[in-house]
Amino acid sequence: MAEALTSEAILAATEEVLRRYGPAKATVVDVAKALGVSHGSVYRHFATKAALREAVTRRWLDAIHEEMEREFDPALSASDMLRDWLQRLFDKKRLSHTEDVELFTTFRTLVGENSAVIEYHLEHLVGQVARIIRAGVDTHEFVTDDVDKTAQAVWDATQVFHHPAHAQEWGNPHIQDAFDAVVSLVVAGLRYNRIPSATGDA
Amino acid sequence: MAEALTSEAILAATEEVLRRYGPAKATVVDVAKALGVSHGSVYRHFATKAALREAVTRRWLDAIHEEMEREFDPALSASDMLRDWLQRLFDKKRLSHTEDVELFTTFRTLVGENSAVIEYHLEHLVGQVARIIRAGVDTHEFVTDDVDKTAQAVWDATQVFHHPAHAQEWGNPHIQDAFDAVVSLVVAGLRYNRIPSATGDA
DNA sequence: GGACTGACAGATATTGAAATCTGTCAGTCC
DNA sequence: GGACTGACAGATTTCAATATCTGTCAGTCC
DSSP states (O other), X not given: OOSOXXXXXXXXXXXXXXXXXXXXXXXXXXXXXXXXXXXXXHHHHOSSHHHHHHHHHHHHHHHHHHHHHSOOOTTSOHHHHHHHHHHHHHHHHHHHHHHOHHHHHHHHHHHHHOHHHHHHHHHHHHHHHHHHHHHHHHTTSSOOSXXXXXXXXXXXXXXXXXXXXXXXXXXXXXXXXXXXXXHHXXXXXXXXOOSSOOOOOO | OOSOOOHHHHHHHHHHHHHHHHHHHOOHHHHHHHHTSOHHHHHHHOSSHHHHHHHHHHHHHHHHHHHHHSOOOTTSOHHHHHHHHHHHHXXXXXXXXXXXXXXXXXXXXXXXXXXXXXXXXXXXXXXXXXXXXXXHHHTTSSOOSOHHHHHHHHHHHXXXXXXXXXXXXXXXXXXXHHHHHHHHHHHHHHHTOOSSOOXXXX
């Protein structure tokens, strides 16, 4: 016995196994083998295989949160801040998709298994959008009756650029143009938007 | 021999077989059996099974075109016309999904097999959006540098409400609110939108 | 005594032989 | 003679036997 088996070591090994075999083939026995222990030991730290996978998923999503949280440039206007935030998110997703399709697919499968985790993740990201919009409302750059609802609308309107179901479209050479067009439309909308009905022009 | 076998009869029988057995189980032999002919006869009208399925898919999509084309109310403002058009499309999709999930899934599978057909279908629908936007530009209700690009942006921004990948979200009780919020945001954006960069406020 | 093992029952996945399907075509039937 | 059949080869799918995996737990080892 060299060192005590930690949850952290198990998570790292699980990531490695998932990376190597993919989500369909990765078994708890494989993880145990990679760690040189019996698979019974893994169950001492995670109650079920599902719980283990969920922990890995949560880890990955938390890493995205942190990356997106960092580097909010407060000098930018709300429009530019929003544009920049959406662009960074898109770049991150697109990059991870084109760089390593296998891993991206694995990631997508795991996310699909853990709807509770993804729900928290989405709420968190939409919360970041809401924060930017609120800043814009405070400076009278944006107009809206309901910041949270509008943040959700911005998120929904840009789904094509972050929802994994649309990943195959991200390879299209004109995707950046499409992104710019949608973001411009959305940002223009934020300058004069009332949710229930958009009547009363200037 | 009662009557001559027509392509039309084969298509109808294929739809019926697809409806009954689903896309995975429906075979050319089943179609022939339903028609009371040998499967060799079916191949006299359609070169391959794929061609037969494509013809069925095209038929379904054409029916959607026609329905959407009808009932453009010219009395409406461009905003209301766009809102109405998007609502009708959403209602149609959502209804066909909730009414008969089996058939919707079948439909989605077939569409997935025929990317060329779907491409034509999407161009057609985005063309209808472009027509509405152009009308809005003519009456100075909307502002844009590039009608076609903007039409595509409107389409992209509303993907959540028509792309089959998001069908499961259509069951959410607040989905209509989400739809209203996105459409309001988009319509507000159309009133003052310039694609490459949205600077130069009033 | 607490971390770990390994054998076990039931659930799930793999495999390969048998059945079915796709697409062809020579031949039958009005 | 043109619409249709039915038997056929090769490709694909099904099914049941076999192997592997998940989750448990009594027992081993420091």
